[in-house]
Amino acid sequence: xxxxxxxxxxxxxxxxxxxxxxxxxxxxxxxxxxxxxxxxxxxxxxxxxxxxxxxxxxxxxxxxxxxxxxxxxxxxxxxxxxxxxxxxxxxxxxxxxxxxxxxxxxxxxxxxxxxxxxxxxxxxxxxxxxxxxxxxxxxxxxxxxxxxxxxxxxxxx
Amino acid sequence: xxxxxxxxxxxxxxxxxxxxxxxxxxxxxxxxxxxxxxxxxxxxxxxxxxxxxxxxxxxxxxxxxxxxxxxxxxxxxxxxxxxxxxxxxxxxxxxxxxxxxxxxxxxxxxxxxxxxxxxxxxxxxxxxxxxxxxxxxxxxxxxxxxxxxxxxxxxxxxxxxxxxxxxxxxx
Numbered sequence: 001x002x003x004x005x006x007x008x009x010x011x012x013x014x015x016x017x018x019x020x021x022x023x024x025x026x027x028x029x030x031x032x033x034x035x036x037x038x039x040x041x042x043x044x045x046x047x048x049x050x051x052x053x054x055x056x057x058x059x060x061x062x063x064x065x066x067x068x069x070x071x072x073x074x075x076x077x078x079x080x081x082x083x084x085x086x087x088x089x090x091x092x093x094x095x096x097x098x099x100x101x102x103x104x105x106x107x108x109x110x111x112x113x114x115x116x117x118x119x120x121x122x123x124x125x126x127x128x129x130x131x132x133x134x135x136x137x138x139x140x141x142x143x144x145x146x147x148x149x150x151x152x153x154x155x156x157x
Numbered sequence: 158x159x160x161x162x163x164x165x166x167x168x169x170x171x172x173x174x175x176x177x178x179x180x181x182x183x184x185x186x187x188x189x190x191x192x193x194x195x196x197x198x199x200x201x202x203x204x205x206x207x208x209x210x211x212x213x214x215x216x217x218x219x220x221x222x223x224x225x226x227x228x229x230x231x232x233x234x235x236x237x238x239x240x241x242x243x244x245x246x247x248x249x250x251x252x253x254x255x256x257x258x259x260x261x262x263x264x265x266x267x268x269x270x271x272x273x274x275x276x277x278x279x280x281x282x283x284x285x286x287x288x289x290x291x292x293x294x295x296x297x298x299x300x301x302x303x304x305x306x307x308x309x310x311x312x313x314x315x316x317x318x319x320x321x322x323x324x325x326x327x328x
Contacts (some may be wrong), residue, residue: 028323032316035196039315042197043204046233056229060221068217072208148200149193156189 007092019090027090030083037079038148044073045144049137052122066123100153107150111143162258162327169253181251188251195244202237203311205230210311213304222292223300227284258326265317272310279303 010016019026050056051065088095095101118136122128172178181187211217212226249256256262283289283299 024323028320031323032319035319036312036315038196039200039204040207042200043207046201047205047208047230050233056233057221057225059225064220065218069208072211072217145197148196149190152193152196153189156185 003096004093007096010089010092013089015086016089016091019086027087030087033079033083034087037076037081037083038151040072040076041080042076042144042148044069044076045140048073048123049141052133052137062123095154098154098157100150100157104147104150104154107143107146111140111147114140114143165257166254169257172250172253175250177247178250178253181247188248191244191247191251195241195248198237198240198244199315200237202234202241203315205234205237206311207308209234210304210308214301214308223289223296224292255326256321259321259324260327261317261320261324265314265321268310268313268317272307272314275303275306275310279307 019030047056047069048066051060051062051069057065114136119140122133122136173182181191208217209226209230212219212221212223218226283297283303286297287293288296289300
């Protein structure tokens, strides 16, 4: 089965039909949820990054800041992934062959890997080296912001 | 009303025809990149503001003193707001006629104004009360209401902003 066949199967699925045949405001609602989820995720990430770099809330333990910000990060990620998946499923062939979409998905895989490996390590380390913290935070912010930019390009290419 | 709308549209047309307006509208890269900057600025400014609001409401960061959250996040939020206003202004130049005739954009401006009034009231009235300045354990309930109002109004700003391309123009 080729990728094109898989996309056709997805496009003909019950969920895909339900979304694409519904009112266009359902699609708009998915876009709204997607952007709100992404904003929560990025804000949580920026807050954690600023704390890890020692720029803000220096007198608070890193663990306290990370714990509360993580809750919002996961809520945001869940909202963005669920709404994004539904949008993709409704018209997979529209998205799959777009360069901006492919770039976004590639960056997404990298960002999630960074989050689960080095970022988590930095957040839990007793006293990580400043260079390691800076490199990790920079990598994480660049990939997640890149996802935002690539995502914005999808509708225009 | 009809006359006012048409003169507003005429003004919007002139704005779009400025060299900067047409340059952005005609570039296939500039428009989405500016929108991307608008989105990133939004996540820094409004996103960090959401955290502040949740702290005001007593939902998150309860262990961190309120004044620490307010003061230390402020410069980052202001930086984000500058990015949003500049990128938003450029986007307006490029599609002024569409935005002027969009009900979603009008609602966005109304919610934005209300959010601004709420922020000013918080800054100049609520935040100056001794209970807030001294980080007392029990804060006036107006603190929670202001946080909730800000969270709601900014969510409405984002929703109406994202709906601009999806809702039909004023008839």
